[in-house]
Amino acid sequence: MDHFKLVSPFKPAGDQPKAIEALTQGVLAGVPRQTLLGVTGSGKTFTMANVIERLNRPTLILSPNKVLAAQLYAEFKQFFPENAVEYFISYYDYYQPEAYIPQTDTYIEKDSAVNEHIDKLRLKATTSLLTRRDVIVVASVSCIYNIGSPDSFREMRIYVKKGAEMTRSSLSGQLIKIQYRRDEMEFASGNFRMRGPYTDIMTPYSQNAIRVEIAGKTIAHIYEIHPITGNVLAELDEAWIYPAKHFVATDEDTQNAIEQIRRDLDIRHAELLKMGKELEAYRLKQRTEYDLEMLQQAGFCPGIENYSRYMDGRKPGERPACLLDYFKRYDDFLMMVDESHVALPQVRGMFNGDRARKQMLVDFGFRLPSALDNRPLKFDEFEKLMPATVFVSATPGPYELTVSGNHIVEQVIRPTGLVDPKVYIHPTAGQIDHLVGKITEHKKRGERTLVLALTKKTAEDLSAFFTEKNIKTRYLHSDIEALDRVEILKEFRQGKFDVLVGINLLREGIDIPQVGLVAILGADNEGFLRNTTTLIQISGRAARNADGEVILYADRQTDSIKYALNEMNRRRQLQEAYNKEHHITPKTIQKMEVDLKELQQQTKTSAFGILSQTLPEPTLKNIQSVEKDLEQQMLQAADALNFELAAELRDRLFELRQMRVKGGGKKK
Structure with a gap:
């Protein structure tokens, strides 16, 4: 198209x-x-x-x-x-x-x-x-x-055409050069297999696979096939097979790179010796010669990106692709x-x-x-x-x-007719009692509240205080574990509690129309968490609710507050004038959930990345099974783009493996 x-x-x-x-x-x-x-x-x-x-x-x-x-x-x-x-x-x-x-x-x-x-x-x-x-x-x-040269990526692609001359061995050799792996057992992304006259290639950029049928020294047929069933989906006259990795190089480029690396290794080795760094010189020589051997034999080595300048023909200091x-x-x-x-x-x-x-x-x-x-x-x-x-x-x-x-x-004008929330300034004297009253008022309307504190301890203390007042409250800050943090946000969206107290809720991706009140404590403390940008951005959290309001608890108007108020008042005046002219009555947004199925890959996670499985306590008998389940959950979290959770599950997996090696786990 x-x-x-x-x-x-x-x-x-x-x-x-x-x-x-x-x-x-x-x-x-x-x-x-x-x-x-x-x-x-x-x-x-x-x-x-x-x-x-x-x-x-x-x-x-x-x-x-x-x-x-x-x-x-x-x-x-x-x-x-x-x-x-x-x-x-x-x-x-x-x-x-x-x-x-x-x-x-x-x-x-x-x-x-x-x-x-x-x-x-x-x-x-x-x-x-x-x-x-x-x-x-x-x-x-x-x-x-750096992802490697697009010129090399394009030049290294393989062109197959029905009727063209090609042998099975030459095709497999070309595939290996562009980082495909031959695997007859697992037909996974970036692998190929050879069965009789057929060479099946699972390209990593497509849902389906390519089958090349070679009779003698000629390509007889090219098919697009289903990677699992092997069923033919279409017959093709030709196809381009692109590399399985971004870092690829021709044989000539690789050989030139190896020669340049050797020369630079000799120069750097001599420099280190001249500076009296014998250990560093020895270390560099051992590590680099190992990499050179890998490059010579396989055309690839771990950390090959560190040699990409040689592969691309770039000069020292020149930017990468x-x-x-x-x-x-x-x-x-x-x-x-x-x-x-x-x-x-x-x-x-x-x-x-x-x-x-x-x-x-x-x-x-x-x-x-x-x-x-x-x-x-x-x-x-x-x-x-x-x-x-x-x-x-x-x-x-x-x-x-x-x-x-x-x-x-x-x-500035929203299609829904919603206007920027009204912003009020309240002195810090009696601020908590005032805030409790406002929270209660919004709670009766079925609305939720965001409260921004300046420190983690304040957030925790406020949460405990509100709970004592029979206000369902949770706090959120960087010390909260990744799994718990996602769960808290999920429950806030679902309305399981009414007030969320945090430090910097901008980065949490909170976009909830039911938030009717945003309260900012210590609004007159100039700094990153209370600058003009932050004040306008956090106030916008109440902009999806027709009755939204923002309260700044402050004893003075800082420059940031003044600019933020002027800008929000200017926007609101334009919005109200537009609504009046076009007879629009603002309505709270009814937000539609975005479909992320392709990214979540049908994992066992909820829309917010919460794993539905819970693991049993590890024992001497079940520890290997728990390890396997934990590894599966780590991969599910990663597929769902919940990378913080994936990292935490990885750490727990390492702990279990160490426990097994030491003979840990409860005896049952």
Whole structure:
């Protein structure tokens, strides 16, 4: 398909038509940067979808975290069912990067588990970009990390055509070079099997497999088959088979790389010896020569990304290839940065943290200096790759406002007619009694309350106090275990308690129309948790309820409070005027749940990632069975994109294994 087709029962309303027209015309006029300043609940995602359809350009949507990326991916899949909507985030269920701590002489080996399903989605995204135009990729900050050269990825693909000359051995050899594994027992993603004249290939970017039938030295037939039943779904005249991994290289590139690595190893080894670092020199030589042997024999080695500069033919310090390079084949592609006030600082900060860790590995002989070039983009490199870009946020940061200039498009009017909640300031004297009264008032209307405290202890004490007042309350902060944190949010959505007390509830993804009251304690304490952006964003949590209100408990009006109040009052006046002119009566949003089945992969988890299984207490007799069940739950949590839970279950699994080795567990 060569064009985007938006499917929705809704038509643009409120400020959406004006915003869609302005952003579209801005891009067509060659405006490089624009900002969509859309208030909470104004339908920014729907506006983005309409702009994409009208411009008909391949689009990268950058999201600040995996959870929001998953929600956007599901929504855009619904908007564009006939187009290629792809998902590109980090493929690690858990990840402990390689590191060295000189103070304690501690080397931490890389420890990770790749989520094969997410790896498949990443490969599907890059393959789609190389084969069609109607592509939307929803990505996390992972899109600025090294994934290998798109030129090598494309050049290493295998072309099979009915009637062409090819032997079974040459096909298998080519498949192995592009990182496919031969496995006659398990026909999994990235594997191939050979049975008689048939070679079945399970490409990691497709739901179905490819079967190549070779008679003698000629390709007789090519089929698309079901990977489980083996049933033929279609006969093909030709097919392209793309690599099973992003890091691939030709034999010539690999040989050239090996020679360069050897030369750099000799140079670095001599440098370390000259500095009197005999141990570091010995360590580097041993580790690197092992990797070179692997590269020579198999064309691959663990940590091959640390040698990617040699494979790609890059110069020292030159930026690596990333997802944006796959988009570069289209000189008209579009970028949208969702929640840009969070996403852009993330992009800006990635390089320095990565550099500091790797510099230690280089200094102490664990890696060659080339490891420093396996890195995320610097911010200025990211800027140079940015095409026509739309920043999307209710509170855009200084960067977006500066680079957008006069091209800031406001989307203040909500299609539902809802207006920004009224904000009241109450002195801190008697604040708790006042808050209890307001909570009771909203509880009678069937509404819930969010309370923001400044410290964990305050959150816990408030929760206990409200409970004593017969107000069902829970608290939430970073000390709460991942499993319990998700369960608390689930119960709050279900209305099992009335008040949630937290520290920074912005990052929890709370979007509940039943929240009628947001109370912010210590609102006049200037800082990250009480700046203008935070005050406007958290106040928006009450903007989906027609009777929503916000109370700031403060004894003075800080600059942040003044600016936030002025901005919210300005927006509310515009919204009320629009409603009056168009005879609109605001109504509380009835939010529809987003379908994430494709990402959850039919696991035994609920919509919020809670595992329904509980494990028995480990004993000497059942400990191996408990281990197996725990590992299965870890994989289920990862497939459901609940990475924090997956990491916790991994830790529990390690503890059980250590217990078994030591003969632990209760005797029964």
